[in-house]
Structures are given as structure tokens and as C-alpha cells.
Amino acid sequence: MRVEQISVFLENKAGRLSEVTRILSEAGVNIRALSLADTSDFGILRLIVNDNDKAKEALKRNGFTVGKTDVVAVEVGDHPGGLHKILDVLYQANVNVEYMYAFVQQSGNNAVIIFRFDNLEEAVKILTQNGIKVIDGSVLYGM
Amino acid sequence: MIYNMEYETMPREALEAIQFKRLQATLERVYAMVPFYRNKFHEAGITPSDVRALSDLHCLPFTTKQDLRDNYPYGMFAVPMDNVVRIHASSGTTGKPTVVGYTARDIETWAELMARALASGGASRGDIIHNAYGYGLFTGGLGVHYGAEKLGASVIPISGGNTKRQIMIMKDFRPTILTCTPSYALHLGEVAQEMGVDFQGLHFKSGVFGAEPWSEEMRQEIERKLHLSAVDIYGLSEVLGPGVAVECIDAKNGLHIAEDHFIAEIIDPETGEVLPNGKRGELVFTSITKEAFPIIRYRTRDISMLHREPCICGRTHVRMSRVTGRTDDMLIIRGVNVFPSQIESVLMEMEGVEPHYQLVVDRKDNLDLLTVRVEVGEHIFSDEVRMLQTLERKISKNIKEFLGVSAKVKLVEPKTIERSEGKAKRVIDNRVL
Numbered sequence: 049m050r051v052e053q054i055s056v057f058l059e060n061k062a063g064r065l066s067e068v069t070r071i072l073s074e075a076g077v078n079i080r081a082l083s084l085a086d087t088s089d090f091g092i093l094r095l096i097v098n099d100n101d102k103a104k105e106a107l108k109r110n111g112f113t114v115g116k117t118d119v120v121a122v123e124v125g126d127h128p129g130g131l132h133k134i135l136d137v138l139y140q141a142n143v144n145v146e147y148m149y150a151f152v153q154q155s156g157n158n159a160v161i162i163f164r165f166d167n168l169e170e171a172v173k174i175l176t177q178n179g180i181k182v183i184d185g186s187v188l189y190g191m
Numbered sequence: 192m193i194y195n196m197e198y199e200t201m202p203r204e205a206l207e208a209i210q211f212k213r214l215q216a217t218l219e220r221v222y223a224m225v226p227f228y229r230n231k232f233h234e235a236g237i238t239p240s241d242v243r244a245l246s247d248l249h250c251l252p253f254t255t256k257q258d259l260r261d262n263y264p265y266g267m268f269a270v271p272m273d274n275v276v277r278i279h280a281s282s283g284t285t286g287k288p289t290v291v292g293y294t295a296r297d298i299e300t301w302a303e304l305m306a307r308a309l310a311s312g313g314a315s316r317g318d319i320i321h322n323a324y325g326y327g328l329f330t331g332g333l334g335v336h337y338g339a340e341k342l343g344a345s346v347i348p349i350s351g352g353n354t355k356r357q358i359m360i361m362k363d364f365r366p367t368i369l370t371c372t373p374s375y376a377l378h379l380g381e382v383a384q385e386m387g388v389d390f391q392g393l394h395f396k397s398g399v400f401g402a403e404p405w406s407e408e409m410r411q412e413i414e415r416k417l418h419l420s421a422v423d424i425y426g427l428s429e430v431l432g433p434g435v436a437v438e439c440i441d442a443k444n445g446l447h448i449a450e451d452h453f454i455a456e457i458i459d460p461e462t463g464e465v466l467p468n469g470k471r472g473e474l475v476f477t478s479i480t481k482e483a484f485p486i487i488r489y490r491t492r493d494i495s496m497l498h499r500e501p502c503i504c505g506r507t508h509v510r511m512s513r514v515t516g517r518t519d520d521m522l523i524i525r526g527v528n529v530f531p532s533q534i535e536s537v538l539m540e541m542e543g544v545e546p547h548y549q550l551v552v553d554r555k556d557n558l559d560l561l562t563v564r565v566e567v568g569e570h571i572f573s574d575e576v577r578m579l580q581t582l583e584r585k586i587s588k589n590i591k592e593f594l595g596v597s598a599k600v601k602l603v604e605p606k607t608i609e610r611s612e613g614k615a616k617r618v619i620d621n622r623v624l
Contacts, residue, residue: 053574057572085576087576089601090567090579092573092576111604112604113567113569113572113604115572115573115574164574164575
């Protein structure tokens with residue numbers, strides 16, 4: 049019930065992001081979702097791609113520092129209050145969200161949100177107990 | 192003003208006779224009391240009695256910073272600890288500081304030399320000395336302090352920092368002599384301007400500035416902005432502290448070395464050969480009156496040259512030109528000695544941090560800014576911003592604790608630190624001196 053995300057360290061300077069997209073494009077890797085966190089000095093690019101190993105290998109070969117993290121993809125009702133319902137469940141259960149971002153593709157009529165938790169197991173348990181659908185990586189990469 | 196007319200203007204012949212007598216006594220003493228020197232002399236096949244003239248000094252082996260480190264902390268002391276009344280330290284190349292000690296008589300000698308230095312910089316009894324050198328293990332603050340009291344001046348032991356308060360005190364206490372690092376002098380000038388305080392309205396006559404290299408251009412800037420006469424002072428704790436050499440306010444052309452207490456040589460840093468007067472090379476000092484921490488042919492790594500022409504001030508002591516550089520990679524940041532290897536050991540002690548780093552030094556508003564660039568490898572990388580920011584803060588904190596210098600840490604991508612011939616370029620010094 050987990051999704052693999054890769055993250056890339058970027059210095060906050062012109063051309064670094066496009067360097068990453070160039071490398072992935074040349075490696076034939078498709079980016080399914082991304083989020084960029086930045087400070088005044090550096091940024092962290094987080095990516096869900098269709099082929100993690102290929103992406104990681106290509107980026108590392110080009111000198112980037114690449115990390116791998118497990119995240120959770122959650123189906124969210126695409127209507128007012130959809131996201132709030134999920135966050136409320138997590139809040140009530142005292143589960144902390146490190147960060148989150150939206151997935152490009154919809155799952156049926158629902159949106160998909162990527163969550164990074166400090167305690168992934170616990171979070172997945174709470175979500176499924178509350179009838180919230182968690183999408184497995186194997187399904188997500190092919191969506 | 193000349194504080195000690197007899198010694199500072201002594202004819203060369205008499206001065207050299209005293210130097211030789213004192214050198215012999217020092218050699219006898221270190222040979223008897225410090226195993227390090229005895230062993231070194233044995234290795235060189237020399238005993239103190241082989242030194243029959245001042246010119247035989249060059250036969251003696253050199254002492255290096257590494258030797259001091261090998262004998263950390265008290266191995267180089269030539270008196271029992273019972274006789275040591277003061278301990279100072281300066282930063283060493285890999286973390287451990289260099290420790291020096293003083294007997295009561297050493298403190299007295301130091302006070303005398305600092306009194307001479309302050310007098311040489313225009314101070315006398317009745318002056319009020321604003322001493323903004325740091326007080327502590329660093330020799331600057333206390334060195335000037337004792338000299339000022341010896342001279343009979345009033346000393347304000349303000350130490351470093353809290354610049355706005357310093358300006359207020361300058362206005363209210365009316366000091367006439369300023370002592371601090373040259374970069375701090377300029378910083379004081381700027382802060383005063385921001386506060387709407389004009390140095391012309393203050394009461395300074397002159398300033399004695401040192402503990403870091405500076406240029407003639409910087410002198411002119413200080414004199415123009417602070418409305419005082421600026422002289423250069425030199426010293427290092429291994430030899431004594433401030434007061435080893437100082438410019439006279441009359442000529443401001445080279446620093447008179449206190450030759451009745453030290454013998455200076457200039458050597459070729461590659462071959463160790465002694466160079467003639469007027470040739471640029473590495474400064475080497477031998478102390479000839481110190482009791483607790485005598486030092487024989489200490490390689491300072493500072494680049495200078497010696498001039499023996501008579502000076503208009505009347506002092507007969509040899510002059511060294513202002514220090515123009517180092518033979519090693521030591522940086523002086525806000526008066527603190529920093530070796531890249533020290534930063535490296537701080538980084539290496541942190542788990543996962545790789546030794547790919549670079550020091551960038553800038554001068555902003557006349558204050559030195561140290562930035563440490565550290566490459567981010569997989570072991571320290573995280574997908575969370577706060578983890579990386581915590582790491583930056585932790586490195587910065589460790590550097591501050593270890594070296595006593597504030598540094599901004601900047602994480603950079605791997606392989607972005609310039610490597611020339613496979614060797615990383617460790618230091619980028621953007622300061623214009």
C-alpha cells in the first residue's frame with residue numbers, strides 16, 4: 049500500500065530544474081507527479097515517475113544526489129470537503145503529515161493526493177479503517 | 192613618545208651584545224628544562240655551547256606549529272606549573288589549540304612591550320584607551336590591557352561586540368586611543384554613521400590596530416573615516432601576543448621589533464635558508480627573555496621582510512614590513528585563526544557528512560563573513576526541508592563551538608566544488624585588503 053517517491057537535491061539556481069527534466073526525458077522516464085520544496089539556498093524536488101530505477105540511475109549518473117522515500121497515494125473525493133474529510137481523520141488520530149501534493153491523473157471521479165507521513169504504517173491503517181481508499185504503487189505508476 | 196628610551200634607542204652593538212647574552216641563557220634553559228628542545232638539539236648534533244655568536248643562530252633547528260601540537264598542552268613549558276600565572280591559547284590546525292604560559296615576569300615583560308607599543312602609537316599617561324580587542328584565551332584583549340595600565344593610561348576594557356553600546360561609550364567616556372582589529376575599526380565607523388555619530392566629534396587621536404593582515408589602503412580609509420592616526424601592531428601568542436612589533440606613529444613605515452626580547456629572521460620557506468635584509472620570506476622568531484614558554488626559531492608562516500635602515504623616530508630596532516600573506520592556508524576571520532583542516536575535522540565528526548567542502552570568505556560592511564559550502568551526498572540527503580535545515584544549523588553550531596567563529600553553512604550539489612587537478616579548491620577569499 050505504498051508508493052515509491054524519488055527526491056533530488058537542487059541548488060537554488062537557474063537551470064537546475066530543467067537539467068533534471070532533460071535527463072529524465074532523455075532516459076524516457078515519464079513524470080507522474082512532482083512537488084518542489086525550496087528555501088533561499090536549496091530545493092528538494094520530489095517525483096513520482098513510471099520507472100523509479102531508471103530515473104534514479106540516470107540522475108545519479110549525472111551527478112545528482114537522489115533519495116528514495118515511501119509515500120502514500122490517497123483517493124480524495126473531488127468535491128468540497130473531500131480533502132478536509134481525510135485531513136480530519138488524520139488529525140483525530142494524531143497522525144502528522146510531513147507534506148502533500150496532488151497527483152496529475154484522476155482515479156475514476158476522484159482526485160489523488162500524495163502524502164508523506166512520518167509514520168506510514170500507522171497512517172495507512174487509520175485511513176483504511178476509515179474507509180478511505182489508498183492506491184498501491186503498482187496501480188499508480190500505470191495510471 | 193618613546194616609552195623605554197634606554198632599550199628602544201640602544202646602539203646596535205650594545206643591543207646585539209645583550210641579544211647574544213640573553214640567547215645563550217635561553218638556550219641553556221630550554222636545553223635543561225624542555226625535553227623537546229634537548230632532543231631536537233641532539234638530532235642536529237648541537238649543544239647550547241656551540242652557539243658562539245648571534246650569527247650561529249641559523250644552525251639551530253626550527254620549531255613549528257606541529258611541534259607545539261605534539262607537545263599539547265604543557266610539553267613546551269620551561270618552568271614548573273607552580274610558576275605559571277597565566278595561560279592563553281590560539282587555535283591550532285586541527286582543533287586542538289596552541290597553549291602558551293606566562294610567569295609573573297613574562298606578564299611584566301609583556302606589559303612593558305605593550306606599553307612601548309601603545310606609546311609608539313601615540314598614547315601616554317593621561318590617555319583613555321578604548322580596548323575593543325577580545326578578552327579571553329585570545330591574547331589581544333589582556334595584552335593591550337596590561338600595557339595600557341603599565342603606561343599609566345586609563346583603559347576601558349570594552350572587549351569585542353555590542354557595537355552600538357561601544358559608540359555610546361565612546362561619546363560619553365571620551366576615549367582618546369582606539370585598539371581593535373582594523374576591520375572592526377571600520378565597522379565601528381559605519382555603525383557610528385548609522386547612529387548619526389560623527390567620529391570627528393569624538394576625541395580619538397590615534398589607534399593601534401592588528402591581529403589580522405591589512406593594507407595601506409585600509410589604513411587610509413580608517414584614518415579618513417575615524418579621524419585618527421592608525422598604526423599597525425603585530426604579535427602572536429606563540430611568541431608573546433601583541434607587542435612583538437609595532438609601527439611608530441612618526442614614520443608609519445614598518446613595525447619595530449622589540450629586539451631586546453626577540454630575534455627575528457627571514458627565511459626562504461622552501462629551503463629554510465636565512466635571507467638577507469630587504470628580501471621577502473617567512474618570519475622566524477626566537478624569544479630571548481621568556482621564562483614559561485621560550486621559543487626557538489619559531490616559523491610563523493607569516494610573509495614579511497626586514498629593514499635595518501635607521502628610522503626617523505630614533506628607535507634602533509629592526510623594522511618588519513607589514514605582513515603580506517601566509518605560507519600556509521590559514522585564514523584570519525574576525526581576528527580568529529582558521530585552518531581549512533579544522534573545518535574538515537568538524538565535518539568529519541558528523542555522521543554521513545562527506546569531506547567535500549569549501550570556505551568562502553567575504554567582507555561585508557567591513558566585517559568578515561565565512562560561508563562553508565558543503566556538498567550534499569546521499570547519506571545526509573533527506574526529502575524533508577527541515578531535516579536539511581537542521582543539518583545546516585548543526586554544522587554551523589559545531590563550527591562555532593569548535594573554532595569560535597560564526598559561519599553560514601550552505602548545502603550544495605555534489606561535484607560543484609571546484610576541483611583542480613583532482614584536489615579541491617578549499618578556500619575562496621574574496622576580501623580585498
